Amino acid sequence: MAEGKALEGKMLVLGVTGSIAAYKAALLARLLMEQGAGVYVIMTHSATKFVTPLTFQALTGNPVLVDMFTPQTPWQIDHVYLGAKADLVIVAPCTANIIAKIAYGLAEDMVTVTVMATKAPVIIAPAMEVNMYQNPVVQENIAKLKKLGYHFVGPETGRLATGREGEGRLSEPEKIVARALEVIGRSRKLPPPRK
Ligand SMILES: Cc1cc2nc3c(=O)[nH]c(=O)nc-3n(C[C@H](O)[C@H](O)[C@H](O)COP(=O)(O)O)c2cc1C
Numbered sequence: 001m002a003e004g005k006a007l008e009g010k011m012l013v014l015g016v017t018g019s020i021a022a023y024k025a026a027l028l029a030r031l032l033m034e035q036g037a038g039v040y041v042i043m044t045h046s047a048t049k050f051v052t053p054l055t056f057q058a059l060t061g062n063p064v065l066v067d068m069f070t071p072q073t074p075w076q077i078d079h080v081y082l083g084a085k086a087d088l089v090i091v092a093p094c095t096a097n098i099i100a101k102i103a104y105g106l107a108e109d110m111v112t113v114t115v116m117a118t119k120a121p122v123i124i125a126p127a128m129e130v131n132m133y134q135n136p137v138v139q140e141n142i143a144k145l146k147k148l149g150y151h152f153v154g155p156e157t158g159r160l161a162t163g164r165e166g167e168g169r170l171s172e173p174e175k176i177v178a179r180a181l182e183v184i185g186r187s188r189k190l191p192p193p194r195k
Pocket of ligand 1: 016017018019020021044045046047094095096097098109127128129132
């Protein structure tokens with residue numbers, strides 16, 4: 001008998017933020033769906049400067065949520081619904097700005113408000129210019145989030161959008177999918193909640 005797809009029946013929320021690497025999130029959404037997941041994309045307003053919500057809507061067949069004050073679904077409150085239903089939240093690419101907001105519990109855009117509202121595991125895939133990535137404040141925020149149980153993938157060392165070589169390149173979508181499978185596998189092994 002053929003084995004089921006690894007993410008069959010899973011509801012994934014993909015947060016896309018304002019990085020030059022945002023275009024790679026389209027392939028990521030596609031790959032996650034190929035693994036059987038239902039994918040809901042949420043975006044910051046900055047992210048829409050790099051790639052349009054329509055791209056993700058067409059790829060996923062689901063509404064794409066950008067403005068938390070403009071509900072687009074029959075759900076009572078979009079971010080609360082998504083946060084509660086998600087099996088996994090992936091923020092890819094994740095800007096320095098969103099890393100900082102999550103680290104400080106800010107919830108003022110569709111991505112951070114959903115991250116705050118979920119108990120699902122969260123994977124962060126940072127993408128930024130090398131000096132930004134090496135900035136001690138960014139490093140401190142990442143260290144804090146890791147300590148709090150947020151999962152990270154990348155960034156990689158390589159050619160950046162500026163043409164420079166260095167740390168800060170978004171991990172390839174295939175690597176992010178592999179991390180998602182790992183984390184979902186791990187989250188399944190958690191003991192059931194106490195009654
Ligand atoms: C062309 C361009 C590319 C950018 N790429 C990145 C990036 O890769 N990573 C990053 O952290 N910020 C990047 N920025 C800066 C962010 O877009 C900016 O900090 C923005 O406020 C982030 O908004 P958000 O975090 O709400 O999505 C870039 C800005 C421009 C103009």
